[in-house]
Amino acid sequence: MDLLQNQQFRFGENGERFLVELMPADHSCGFHGIGIDRQTAAALLHANLHDAEVKDFVASDLLAAIQTGERASFPHHLRHDSELWSRLADYYRCQEALDHRCREARSFLRDVGASAVVQGSVERRGLVVALQLFFNELKEKASALPSGREKILVFQLLAQCKSQEKEALAATDATAQALQRLRQQCGKQVAAYVSWVGSDATFWLSFLRGCGSSDHAGGLLDALAKVAGLTIRVWAEGHKAPLLCLLHEARFGSRLVNLWYKSEMGHFDRLVPCG
Numbered sequence: 001m002d003l004l005q006n007q008q009f010r011f012g013e014n015g016e017r018f019l020v021e022l023m024p025a026d027h028s029c030g031f032h033g034i035g036i037d038r039q040t041a042a043a044l045l046h047a048n049l050h051d052a053e054v055k056d057f058v059a060s061d062l063l064a065a066i067q068t069g070e071r072a073s074f075p076h077h078l079r080h081d082s083e084l085w086s087r088l089a090d091y092y093r094c095q096e097a098l099d100h101r102c103r104e105a106r107s108f109l110r111d112v113g114a115s116a117v118v119q120g121s122v123e124r125r126g127l128v129v130a131l132q133l134f135f136n137e138l139k140e141k142a143s144a145l146p147s148g149r150e151k152i153l154v155f156q157l158l159a160q161c162k163s164q165e166k167e168a169l170a171a172t173d174a175t176a177q178a179l180q181r182l183r184q185q186c187g188k189q190v191a192a193y194v195s196w197v198g199s200d201a202t203f204w205l206s207f208l209r210g211c212g213s214s215d216h217a218g219g220l221l222d223a224l225a226k227v228a229g230l231t232i233r234v235w236a237e238g239h240k241a242p243l244l245c246l247l248h249e250a251r252f253g254s255r256l257v258n259l260w261y262k263s264e265m266g267h268f269d270r271l272v273p274c275g
Contacts, residue, residue, distance in 0.1 A: 030205025228243025
């Protein structure tokens with residue numbers, strides 16, 4: 001009875017009941033949680049880097065890592081890849097230019113009195129689509145107006161809107177191309193990244209959020225799930241805390257592993273389903 005009282009249980013939002021297995025707080029908690037030590041994990045990944053999906057998962061993880069970590073914290077081979085960091089800087093420049101273009105276009109739509117539908121679509125469907133919607137609205141308005149000053153003003157707005165659309169599209173394309181070049185360079189460094197994972201005891205098992213095929217994000221955890229034939233579910237406290245919600249899922253095998261991710265600690269514990 002005393003043992004049962006000392007056990008910790010957590011519940012999911014859909015009624016799931018889990019026994020919590022505490023993992024050591026030694027930067028390897030994620031590896032402990034899935035039952036694969038980091039050296040074995042690195043060996044499995046190295047042996048499967050010929051798999052395009054595994055390679056892409058690892059490259060995505062590296063892409064996220066270089067955007068959140070300091071260059072000096074990376075091992076020598078990655079730290080001194082000047083092409084990698086140059087392409088990251090190029091991506092940041094393009095993203096900054098795109099952000100500036102978005103701010104200008106939003107101001108344009110607001111200042112010229114675009115409809116609430118158009119302005120709301122900026123967040124829902126993207127800036128280029130919003131400008132296209134506004135352009136179509138203006139065309140309909142112009143076609144219904146008689147010749148005169150008001151129609152001329154609408155034609156002027158049409159020209160401004162088309163100019164804004166072209167500039168937004170160019171900035172969007174430039175950013176996408178810069179990101180693609182950066183991803184390609186990350187792909188060239190996946191072996192070095194995996195070696196770092198296996199040799200640095202402070203490297204924790206990371207994941208990029210996504211549940212289901214529509215928003216599947218991938219990352220190091222997904223790569224390991226695939227090479228080890230696992231289905232890994234990552235849970236965390238959501239808006240219904242203390243209930244747990246499914247934060248991420250990597251479905252690659254029949255053996256199921258549930259992890260509880262504690263974001264404030266950057267720590268994983270294992271969850272064991274129970275009745």
